[in-house]
Amino acid sequence: MDIVPGILKGDKRSIARLITLIENQADEARDLLKQLYKFTGNAITLGITGPPGAGKSSIVNFLAKKFRENNKKVGVIAIDPTSPFSGGALLGDRIRMQDLTLDDGIYIRSMGSRGALGGLSRASYDAVKVLDAAGMDYIIIETVGVGQSEVDIIKLADIVALVLIPGMGDEVQAIKAGVMEIADIFVVNKSDMDGADRLITEIQMNLDLNQDKNKVKPPILKTVGTTGEGIADLYKTIIDVQKQLQDSGMLTNKRKTRINQELQELIREIHLKQIISSFETQIRIFTEKALNKEIDPYSAAVYILENAKL
Amino acid sequence: MTGSKTIRVLIAKPGLDGHDRGAKVIARALRDSGMEVIYTGLRQTPEQIVEAAIQEDVQVIGLSILSGAHNFLFPRVIELLKEKNAEDILVIGGGVIPEEDIPGLKKAGIKEIFTPGTPTSAIVEFIKNNVKV
Ligand SMILES: Nc1nc2c(ncn2[C@@H]2O[C@H](COP(=O)(O)OP(=O)(O)O)[C@@H](O)[C@H]2O)c(=O)[nH]1
Numbered sequence: 122m123d124i125v126p127g128i129l130k131g132d133k134r135s136i137a138r139l140i141t142l143i144e145n146q147a148d149e150a151r152d153l154l155k156q157l158y159k160f161t162g163n164a165i166t167l168g169i170t171g172p173p174g175a176g177k178s179s180i181v182n183f184l185a186k187k188f189r190e191n192n193k194k195v196g197v198i199a200i201d202p203t204s205p206f207s208g209g210a211l212l213g214d215r216i217r218m219q220d221l222t223l224d225d226g227i228y229i230r231s232m233g234s235r236g237a238l239g240g241l242s243r244a245s246y247d248a249v250k251v252l253d254a255a256g257m258d259y260i261i262i263e264t265v266g267v268g269q270s271e272v273d274i275i276k277l278a279d280i281v282a283l284v285l286i287p288g289m290g291d292e293v294q295a296i297k298a299g300v301m302e303i304a305d306i307f308v309v310n311k312s313d314m315d316g317a318d319r320l321i322t323e324i325q326m327n328l329d330l331n332q333d334k335n336k337v338k339p340p341i342l343k344t345v346g347t348t349g350e351g352i353a354d355l356y357k358t359i360i361d362v363q364k365q366l367q368d369s370g371m372l373t374n375k376r377k378t379r380i381n382q383e384l385q386e387l388i389r390e391i392h393l394k395q396i397i398s399s400f401e402t403q404i405r406i407f408t409e410k411a412l413n414k415e416i417d418p419y420s421a422a423v424y425i426l427e428n429a430k431l
Numbered sequence: 432m433t434g435s436k437t438i439r440v441l442i443a444k445p446g447l448d449g450h451d452r453g454a455k456v457i458a459r460a461l462r463d464s465g466m467e468v469i470y471t472g473l474r475q476t477p478e479q480i481v482e483a484a485i486q487e488d489v490q491v492i493g494l495s496i497l498s499g500a501h502n503f504l505f506p507r508v509i510e511l512l513k514e515k516n517a518e519d520i521l522v523i524g525g526g527v528i529p530e531e532d533i534p535g536l537k538k539a540g541i542k543e544i545f546t547p548g549t550p551t552s553a554i555v556e557f558i559k560n561n562v563k564v
């Protein structure tokens with residue numbers, strides 16, 4: 122099957138192939154994405170982030186089933202860190218999502234973060250577009266909340282749920298204000314364990330201290346990822362938040378910001394590649410000169426850019 | 432510009448046995464050799480394994496089994512891959528498998544069988560030599 126028509130029909134093989142081409146930065150990937158772009162924008166993207174072992178994959182599993190009960194198609198992208206030493210990655214999120222594998226209305230893809238420095242790779246942005254064009258109603262992106270990816274997720278998700286677990290104690294204090302602010306919904310998972318209510322109080326206190334007083338307080342929900350308790354409420358809350366975003370025009374604003382950022386990143390990426398390839402020799406010569414203090418790198422960069430004028 | 436290709440491997444445990452230490456050791460060794468390893472957990476049916484392999488677009492499926500049902504489960508995976516036109520995926524097996532069963536499994540389409548005691552480096556090397564990237 123040809124890839125573009127295949128994807129538009131929701132064929133999983135075609136979806137899988139294009140995501141691989143995207144991950145491998147194959148030349149044809151960008152052409153195919155160009156053709157698909159006009160079919161995107163219909164899916165709601167939901168980011169699930171939080172520390173390793175918090176129960177994110179378990180929650181995604183129950184949540185995806187809820188969406189299916191409501192006849193919605195679901196794409197899942199589960200991102201785990203790539204080892205900076207080997208370039209390999211262990212991607213284990215499917216362990217918690219086994220029941221979803223044979224559902225026709227679900228596609229799951231595990232991705233390594235690859236080149237991205239702690240953040241989300243460019244490939245994950247494009248993979249979301251593929252699933253969107255393939256007709257998924259909801260796209261769930263699971264990311265481990267370490268460092269940059271926690272904040273990066275807002276560049277990808279319309280709605281962000283931050284999963285925390287009891288026993289984190291002081292860690293809630295340690296969560297940077299910027300990270301607390303990206304959450305549209307707080308999920309207190311493992312609420313079968315001691316300390317769930319205390320964690321909720323801590324989150325509330327943290328929000329009171331750091332949040333803009335005029336902003337609506339994000340809802341805080343208790344779940345149990347092993348049994349599915351609380352997932353029905355989480356589902357309802359997601360739908361409510363989605364409605365608010367749509368009715369207030371916030372969703373369009375978020376997407377406009379996202380496209381603007383993406384455009385800037387693309388310009389940077391393409392332009393840099395062009396300059397580096399056409400000024401290879403010059404860059405090498407300047408490197409030698411800078412090493413010998415015959416020129417400083419600031420002047421060298423300006424010199425090259427002036428010669429690269431469009 | 433064409434970027435680099437990373438080998439993607441699905442490690443699955445079909446059958447009913449409840450241990451996955453061996454599978455996890457192999458998964459880690461493959462990761463440390465630069466591969467992306469999708470680990471799907473215990474008690475996978477051949478149908479689930481093949482569907483996951485297609486969604487994840489892996490080049491290799493590694494099946495690990497201790498329970499003795501390999502003569503049924505391994506060939507079943509190959510059969511389903513053929514049905515789905517995905518027989519380009521390389522399938523290898525490991526676990527407790529009697530010597531006399533190996534020729535039959537290879538004939539069914541399993542590319543290689545690694546019995547206990549095989550160093551993980553041999554598995555890494557086999558995959559690197561046999562996957563077209
Ligand atoms: N006690 C308890 N364990 C949970 C709960 N949710 C998930 N787990 C367990 O926590 C571990 C990590 O879960 P997983 O979903 O893989 O976490 P992730 O790393 O955030 O995706 C698994 O062993 C789960 O069974 C919960 O609500 N209560």
Ligand SMILES: [Mg+2]
Nearest residue numbers: 177178213214
């Ligand atoms: Mg997970």
